[in-house]
Amino acid sequence: MSTQNNNNTRPPATLLFIFGGSGDLNQRKLSPALYNLFLDGWMPEKFAIVGLGRTAYSDEKFRKHLYDGIQEFSRRKGEQNGHWKEFSQHVGYLQMDGEDEAAYSKIADKVKEVEEQFGEHPNVIFYLAVAPQLVPDIAVKLGKLNLCKDTIYTRIVVEKPFGHDLKSAHELNALLTSMFAEDQIYRIDHYLGKETVQNILALRFANALFEPIWNRNYIDHIQITNAETVGVEGRGGYYEQSGALRDMVQNHILQLICMIAMDAPVNFEANEIRNKKVDVLNALRKITRDEVHAYAVRGQYSEGWMKGDKVKGYRQEEKVAPQSPTETFAAIKFYIDNWRWQDVPIYVRTGKHLHDKTTIITVQFKQAPHYAFPPEAAETWRPNRLTISIQPKTDIRLRFQAKRPGQTMTLSPVDMIFNYEDAYDGHEPEAYETLLLDVMEGNPTQFMRADQVESAWKVVMPIIEAWEQRPPVDFPNYSPGSWGPEDAEALIARDGRNWVTLPAPHKE
Numbered sequence: 001m002s003t004q005n006n007n008n009t010r011p012p013a014t015l016l017f018i019f020g021g022s023g024d025l026n027q028r029k030l031s032p033a034l035y036n037l038f039l040d041g042w043m044p045e046k047f048a049i050v051g052l053g054r055t056a057y058s059d060e061k062f063r064k065h066l067y068d069g070i071q072e073f074s075r076r077k078g079e080q081n082g083h084w085k086e087f088s089q090h091v092g093y094l095q096m097d098g099e100d101e102a103a104y105s106k107i108a109d110k111v112k113e114v115e116e117q118f119g120e121h122p123n124v125i126f127y128l129a130v131a132p133q134l135v136p137d138i139a140v141k142l143g144k145l146n147l148c149k150d151t152i153y154t155r156i157v158v159e160k161p162f163g164h165d166l167k168s169a170h171e172l173n174a175l176l177t178s179m180f181a182e183d184q185i186y187r188i189d190h191y192l193g194k195e196t197v198q199n200i201l202a203l204r205f206a207n208a209l210f211e212p213i214w215n216r217n218y219i220d221h222i223q224i225t226n227a228e229t230v231g232v233e234g235r236g237g238y239y240e241q242s243g244a245l246r247d248m249v250q251n252h253i254l255q256l257i258c259m260i261a262m263d264a265p266v267n268f269e270a271n272e273i274r275n276k277k278v279d280v281l282n283a284l285r286k287i288t289r290d291e292v293h294a295y296a297v298r299g300q301y302s303e304g305w306m307k308g309d310k311v312k313g314y315r316q317e318e319k320v321a322p323q324s325p326t327e328t329f330a331a332i333k334f335y336i337d338n339w340r341w342q343d344v345p346i347y348v349r350t351g352k353h354l355h356d357k358t359t360i361i362t363v364q365f366k367q368a369p370h371y372a373f374p375p376e377a378a379e380t381w382r383p384n385r386l387t388i389s390i391q392p393k394t395d396i397r398l399r400f401q402a403k404r405p406g407q408t409m410t411l412s413p414v415d416m417i418f419n420y421e422d423a424y425d426g427h428e429p430e431a432y433e434t435l436l437l438d439v440m441e442g443n444p445t446q447f448m449r450a451d452q453v454e455s456a457w458k459v460v461m462p463i464i465e466a467w468e469q470r471p472p473v474d475f476p477n478y479s480p481g482s483w484g485p486e487d488a489e490a491l492i493a494r495d496g497r498n499w500v501t502l503p504a505p506h507k508e
């Protein structure tokens with residue numbers, strides 16, 4: 001698959017300010033993404049990128065810092081025949097404290113300077129890659145700049161987590177929308193930029209095959225496993241305030257559920273897609289605090305071994321309290337109370353230091369209604385299953401029954417596999433490439449609208465509150481390298497089902 005821009009359309013002239021320019025996200029994800037867009041011919045003809053932060057960097061030192069990030073984290077490294085040199089000429093740094101209102105005049109000056117250099121007014125994008133506590137303050141100060149009132153040219157990108165709970169998310173929305181029009185606000189969830197996630201819409205709505213059976217009449221249950229092998233990796237300060245529910249479920253996992261469960265959009269307009277997704281969020285059953293134990297399981301990793309290496313327990317991680325109640329694992333059974341999905345459970349689990357790095361969505365169909373084959377074939381008679389591997393594997397597998405070659409009617413389950421690597425040449429773009437390009441082009445389809453974020457918080461709030469009310473008594477309760485606590489197995493086993501792990505091809 002080619003990431004090259006072959007159709008010669010580029011976003012309009014752009015000036016991108018990155019608050020948190022000196023931070024991890026910019027070095028690891030944003031700058032590599034911008035450089036890849038540049039290499040592939042997607043950056044605007046005229047663009048400037050300005051990193052902001054309190055750290056004292058010269059332009060040169062800042063570029064070197066980004067270059068190091070590209071060397072370490074990007075899918076394409078280094079100079080690339082002089083392209084880095086060319087790209088880096090578009091990059092600069094402004095040392096400023098985001099809390100110092102007077103310093104914002106530097107931004108206004110920079111806009112004027114770039115405007116003169118470009119000979120036109122560029123789109124001005126403020127990317128807030130800073131800790132969530134800083135976002136309101138920076139947004140208010142930006143909002144006071146005249147240029148932010150320009151709803152056509154100016155946009156603000158807000159990283160996750162968006163708020164800490166429903167109340168703070170609501171307040172942040174109120175604040176942002178008092179400064180900016182909704183169209184100017186891009187609430188980012190990087191899962192929505194993943195190719196394999198975007199492909200769910202293509203799979204479901206560009207094919208006539210699946211939609212007629214995509215409902216409670218044919219689907220037994222759905223499950224999502226989002227497992228990471230990494231621990232909190234020095235992010236203890238952030239993670240202590242977050243935990244798996246806020247870090248992964250409230251945003252990424254609920255968005256995956258939306259993609260899998262939404263109704264067909266009438267068109268591909270941003271608000272149409274968002275409306276269909278918000279319908280799913282609003283229909284997700286709000287369990288009461290007292291019911292939480294029956295629907296949700298939490299876990300925290302102990303010290304142990306991961307593939308031969310000794311790893312710390314969560315409570316021994318930097319900036320983590322010795323008796324921390326923070327969950328590094330969550331498994332939840334959701335229901336969507338609507339016509340399409342009534343009584344179809346959606347099991348999700350996510351966690352750190354698990355057995356494998358994998359995100360897969362499994363759609364388990366019901367057994368065929370009548371079995372007409374010889375009794376001996378019944379043992380291998382399996383219902384159909386569609387497995388969408390989001391990462392790191394990128395494929396879709398449809399399991400169905402086949403007749404095993406031979407003189408007897410013996411059934412065996414086989415997989416029909418669509419694999420990105422085999423189907424397309426080259427690399428797929430990283431999520432941040434896709435989403436940054438969307439922001440520059442002014443396409444908010446894959447970004448969260450205010451009501452979507454709040455609806456998502458409403459779904460997880462009872463669980464958050466119940467867990468805060470009743471601190472865990474058994475933490476740590478799973479070993480690194482496992483699939484999480486035993487209770488997570490019980491959550492699904494109680495319903496006579498089991499978690500699907502890696503979709504290994506069926507070979508008999």
Ligand SMILES: NC(=O)C1=CN([C@@H]2O[C@H](COP(=O)(O)OP(=O)(O)OC[C@H]3O[C@@H](n4cnc5c(N)ncnc54)[C@H](OP(=O)(O)O)[C@@H]3O)[C@@H](O)[C@H]2O)C=CC1
Nearest residue numbers: 020021022023024025053054055097098129130131159160
């Ligand atoms: N890192 C990642 O992979 C991901 C991060 N995110 C989100 O991105 C955001 C940033 O995360 P991350 O980059 O990891 O965090 P870091 O701690 O690495 O970076 C924080 C940035 O904020 C800047 N900053 C802090 N205080 C001020 C201030 N008063 N004025 C101006 N700048 C300030 C720091 O710059 P300086 O110290 O120079 O002032 C630094 O550049 C968070 O919301 C996080 O949740 C989301 C997904 C993934």
Ligand SMILES: O=C1O[C@H](COP(=O)(O)O)[C@@H](O)[C@H](O)[C@H]1O
Nearest residue numbers: 160190228230247248252359391
């Ligand atoms: O947003 C986050 O996502 C990462 C996982 O992202 P992925 O693209 O590698 O699946 C997670 O590690 C992090 O804790 C969380 O903040």
